[in-house]
Amino acid sequence: MKCFVEMSHKQEEIPSCDGIILPLEGYAVESICMYTLEEIKEIQKSFSGEVFVKVNRNFFNEDLDGLKFVLTELDALKVDGVFFYDLAVLQIKRNLHLSLPLIWNQTHMVNNVRTCDYYHEKDVSYALLGKEITLDEIKEIITKSKMSCMVEVVSRPSVAFSKRKLISNYYSDLGEKGEKELIVKEKVSGDIYDVKEDEYGTCFYLNTVMNGTSIIQDLYEVGCPAIIMREYGVDDFYELVEDTMDYIKNGCKDSSYISKYKKLGDSTNFFFKKTIYKVK
Numbered sequence: 001m002k003c004f005v006e007m008s009h010k011q012e013e014i015p016s017c018d019g020i021i022l023p024l025e026g027y028a029v030e031s032i033c034m035y036t037l038e039e040i041k042e043i044q045k046s047f048s049g050e051v052f053v054k055v056n057r058n059f060f061n062e063d064l065d066g067l068k069f070v071l072t073e074l075d076a077l078k079v080d081g082v083f084f085y086d087l088a089v090l091q092i093k094r095n096l097h098l099s100l101p102l103i104w105n106q107t108h109m110v111n112n113v114r115t116c117d118y119y120h121e122k123d124v125s126y127a128l129l130g131k132e133i134t135l136d137e138i139k140e141i142i143t144k145s146k147m148s149c150m151v152e153v154v155s156r157p158s159v160a161f162s163k164r165k166l167i168s169n170y171y172s173d174l175g176e177k178g179e180k181e182l183i184v185k186e187k188v189s190g191d192i193y194d195v196k197e198d199e200y201g202t203c204f205y206l207n208t209v210m211n212g213t214s215i216i217q218d219l220y221e222v223g224c225p226a227i228i229m230r231e232y233g234v235d236d237f238y239e240l241v242e243d244t245m246d247y248i249k250n251g252c253k254d255s256s257y258i259s260k261y262k263k264l265g266d267s268t269n270f271f272f273k274k275t276i277y278k279v280k
Contacts, residue, residue: 008232019050050080101125153212156233
């Protein structure tokens, strides 16, 4: 099992890990730190691990020429994979006969064996499983699907995204000029969210770290190909990544790892909590 990371700020030193995820400026959303094509090329030269690029925006007709260009560039760079949301990415890959490995990243929709197998048949290499399913459901997909699956285990997870400029619209209705960030509290659950707006829309991040360190052993035992850790909101991130790499290398048998990272908090998101819909 490999450990891939996404950083929230640019540093000369990259954590010691199996691979890094680089959101492409102008083509990615739900990420704190963006990279240009030139920056990705430079990182490729110095980083010995795998390099993945996020291209997970919704695209419009006027975006397609630019999208074709960047996918062709990434194909020439032989990056190890491209995270995608919009099916235009898959179609362009097929039309241009590109060899880019793709990671299906349609958030809440990546949640069952059959759909994963469908995209596998369409030449998609990986799936980033949704954050709303339980550990048992994750393990079932990993063991029964033909798709190679990735699981986000530590992050301040993005829980919703809108193409609308929700913060700008909010302040506009008030006749005020505000910032591009807000902290909001959901009335029913009491959960706190960071809301961030950019030119492509508005993203909601849970203002609590999702601590999935306790499930890494379960994922290892069922042969999960890769886990993902995202830096945003996580303290001592480089140390966490280094310890996780050692934990995996030693077969996930060191119980002190679990004890140490209880400090990340007790929020395990939906790993042990089913989503149940009731009709009133």
